Amino acid sequence: MFSYDDILQARERIKNRIVETPVLSSPMLNDMVGAEIYVKAESLQLTGSFKVRGALNKVMSLSAEERERGVLAYSSGNHGHAVSAASKIVGTQATICLPSFAPAIKVANCRWWGAEVVFYDAETTDREEFGAALAAERGLTLIKPFDDYLVMAGQGTAGLELCEFLKARDIELDMMLVNCSGGGLTSGVFAAVKHHFDNVEYGVVEPVGYEKVARSLSSGVPQRNDVIRPNVMDGILGPVMGAYTFPVIRDCNPTPYAVTEEEALNAVKVAFKTLKLVLEPGAAVSLAAILAGKVDVRGKKVALIGSGGNVDPEMFTRALAV
Numbered sequence: 001m002f003s004y005d006d007i008l009q010a011r012e013r014i015k016n017r018i019v020e021t022p023v024l025s026s027p028m029l030n031d032m033v034g035a036e037i038y039v040k041a042e043s044l045q046l047t048g049s050f051k052v053r054g055a056l057n058k059v060m061s062l063s064a065e066e067r068e069r070g071v072l073a074y075s076s077g078n079h080g081h082a083v084s085a086a087s088k089i090v091g092t093q094a095t096i097c098l099p100s101f102a103p104a105i106k107v108a109n110c111r112w113w114g115a116e117v118v119f120y121d122a123e124t125t126d127r128e129e130f131g132a133a134l135a136a137e138r139g140l141t142l143i144k145p146f147d148d149y150l151v152m153a154g155q156g157t158a159g160l161e162l163c164e165f166l167k168a169r170d171i172e173l174d175m176m177l178v179n180c181s182g183g184g185l186t187s188g189v190f191a192a193v194k195h196h197f198d199n200v201e202y203g204v205v206e207p208v209g210y211e212k213v214a215r216s217l218s219s220g221v222p223q224r225n226d227v228i229r230p231n232v233m234d235g236i237l238g239p240v241m242g243a244y245t246f247p248v249i250r251d252c253n254p255t256p257y258a259v260t261e262e263e264a265l266n267a268v269k270v271a272f273k274t275l276k277l278v279l280e281p282g283a284a285v286s287l288a289a290i291l292a293g294k295v296d297v298r299g300k301k302v303a304l305i306g307s308g309g310n311v312d313p314e315m316f317t318r319a320l321a322v
Contacts, residue, residue: 002149002152002153002187002191002244002248003191004156004191004192004194004195006149006150006152006153006156007153007156007157007159007160007188007191007192008160009153010053010057010150010153010154010156010157011157011160013056013057013060013061014053014056014057014060014154014157017046017056017060017089018045018046018052018053018056018157019044019045019046020161021040021041021042021044021045021158021161022040022041022044023038023039023040023041023161023162023165023166023303024038024039024041024275024277024306025037025038025039026274026275028273028274029270029274029275032270032274032291033290033291033297033298034297034298034299035290035297035298035299035300035301035302036171036300036301036302037287037290037297037302037303037304038162038165038166038171038301038302038303038304039271039275039277039287039303039304039305039306040158040161040162040165040303040304040305040306041275041277041306042158042283042305042306042307042308043277043278043279043280043283043306043307043308043309044309046085047078047081047082047084047085047109047310048078048081048109048308048309048310049078049081049082049235049283049307049308049309049310050155050158050185050305050307050308051078051079051081051082051145051155051308052081052082052085052086053082053154053155053157053158054079054082054146054148054150054151054152054153054154054155054184054188055073055079055082055083055085055086055143055151055154056082056086056089056090056154057150057151057153057154057157058086058143058148058150058151058154059071059083059086059087059089059090059092059143060086060090061150062090062092062141066092066141067090067091067092068092069139069140069141070087070092070093070094070095070138070140070141071083071087071092071093071094071095071140071141071142071143072094072095072096072097072131072134072135072138072140072141072142072143073094073095073096073097073131073142073143073144073145074096074097074098074120074127074128074130074131074145075096075097075098075145077098077102077103077106077107077234077235077310078106078235078308078310079143079145080096080097080098080102080106080110080115080117081106081109081110081113081310083096083115083143084096084109084110084111084112084113084114084115085113087113087114087115088113088114093114093115093116094110094113094114094115094116095115095116095118095134095138095140096110096115096116096117096118097118097119097120097127097130097131097134098110098117098118098119098120099119099120099121099122099127099228099234100119100120100121100122101122101230101234102119102234103234103310103311103312103315104312105310105311105312106310109310118134122228122237122239123227123228123229126239127239128239128240145182145184145238146181146182146183146184146185146187146238146242146244146245147182147184147240147242147243147244147245148184148244149244151184152184152187152188152191152244152245152248153188154188155184155185155187155188155189156187156188156189156191156192157188157192158185158188158189158305159188159189159190159191159192159193159305160192162189162192162193162303162305163192163193163195163196163197164196166196166197166303167196171301172197172301173193173197173200173301173302173303174199174200174201174300174301174302175200175201175202175203175295175297175300175301175302175303176189176190176193176200176201176202176203176302176303177202177203177204177205177257177286177289177290177295177302177303177304178190178203178204178205178286178304178305179204179205179206179236179282179283179284179285179286179305179307180204180205180206180213180236180249181206181213181235181236181237181238181282182238182240182241182242182245183213183241183242183245183246183248183249184242184245185305185307186204186245186249186254187242187244187245187246187248187249189305190202190248190249190252190254191248193303194252201255201300202252202253202254202255203254203255203256203257203286203289203295204217204249204254204255204256204257205256205257205258205259205285205286205288205289206236206256206257206258206259206285207231207233207236207237207258207259207260207261207264207282207285208258208259208260208261209258210225210228210231210236210237210258211256211258212224212225212239212240212241213241213249213256214256214258216241216246216250217249217250217254217256220250221246222240222241222242222243222246223241224239224240224241225237225238225239225240226239231261232261232264232265232281232282232315233261233264233281233282233285234280234281234282235280235281235282235283235307235308235310236282236285237282255295257289257294257295258289259285259288259289259292259294261281262322263285263288263289263291263292264281264282264284264285264288265281265318265319265322266288266291266292266319266322267279267281267284267285267287267288267291268280268281268284268311268316268319268320269319269320269322270287270291271284271287271306272319272320275306277306277309278309278311278316279306279307279308279309279311280308280309280310280311280315281311281315281319282307282308283305283306283307283308283309284306286304286305287304287306290302
């Protein structure tokens with residue numbers, strides 16, 4: 001079972017390896033939406049996303065024998081980058097399976113840390129089966145992107161830091177919105193917030209057309225996105241809702257929201273203009289849902305996770321022009 005204590009243990013394990021990222025707020029942004037918005041800037045984290053928290057917690061927990069053999073991860077980009085970095089830091093070799101449409105910056109980031117990159121076609125290949133088969137063939141330890149309690153606990157440290165920031169300033173949180181794909185970040189953050197605050201409204205945000213989280217919540221069991229096509233929100237296009245993460249998320253009774261590519265790009269622009277923060281589109285979807293008027297935040301204190309900033313210059317330029 002997953003608990004708040006797992007998050008506390010993760011912090012002790014990784015605290016000297018990660019950045020305690022700032023929580024940002026902007027009077028201009030608050031005025032735009034009629035609420036107090038607090039953004040945990042994980043785009044400023046080592047590797048440019050929250051993912052290194054979970055990757056480090058997992059890789060640092062491996063046995064000496066497992067480290068000697070090496071690790072493998074499948075990823076939409078940021079998890080692969082994070083596992084590449086964690087492996088380099090800990091002293092093991094990483095193999096990263098990426099979709100063929102992964103942004104060039106994410107491919108380059110994995111290789112910079114010394115990882116081997118293997119591509120797969122996301123439209124025709126099941127990444128879980130592909131990654132598991134390759135890991136078994138090579139004798140590598142599979143580091144899953146979300147469905148692992150150690151990974152979930154590592155991601156939860158971002159939520160823990162956010163809660164401590166708010167508590168230290170006597171800010172009583174009304175709403176927690178998290179961009180969600182497999183649910184690693186969402187489950188960890190929700191668990192931390194649930195421990196520290198009462199009567200919080202929870203929300204999950206995902207891309208229009210890929211609402212597996214909404215379908216999971218509606219049906220009561222984890223659902224899939226069977227077809228994945230290129231999308232500006234590539235970081236949250238994973239095909240599966242986690243079996244481990246789903247119960248944690250479901251127990252918070254979150255409201256699901258979905259945003260379009262145009263809305264995500266607009267949020268990237270607004271985050272840059274008001275917070276001076278560079279976010280990739282998938283990391284800006286919670287803000288996008290607010291800006292599009294899909295979430296009623298009026299008069300509320302709302303926290304978001306700016307989960308990553310690994311965006312190609314061309315995509316960022318496109319967002320600024322929206």
